[in-house]
Amino acid sequence: MEYLDGTMYLLRGRAETGELTVVATISGLPGGYPTGLEHAGDRLYATSDATPGLLEIDPSSGVVTLVGGDAVAWDLDYGRDRVLRGTVPGARKISAIDTATGVATDMTTLSVNYLLGIASGVGMQGQPAPTVLSIAPPRGAAGS
Helix, strand or coil, X not given: CEEECCEEEEEEECCCCCCEEXXXXXECCCCCCEEEEEEECCEEEEEECXXXXXXXXXXXXXXXXXXXXXXXXXXEEECCCCCEEEEECCCCEEEEECCCCCCEEEEEECCCCCCCEEECCECHHHCECXXXXXXXXXXXXXXX
């Protein structure tokens, strides 16, 4: 997503060229900015820095719908195990988020305060990766 001239757009990118194309104008965001964005099957989910709950974005129209729940996440990841996970800001947690209700259930507690991103991807030889990879701010940064 990109915010330009007071309007938020959903973009599609090409990894080979870096080219970005506007797919849709985002509408119906309940405030703030999306802090997590992830495909889960054929659906596109997001969270917001201003509104608790899981959001679903129609990838063709850009219309945002509040699924519900209490999910608050900096980043989202949909693993091969079909679990949508979110990093919980300031709480040192990773939560599983129910895509039907938006309810978050704590999965684990972490040793860092602000986990900025997660990716569970595919490990060696196509096997599910055994760990969650993360990027966290350097020690001494705000919140660490």
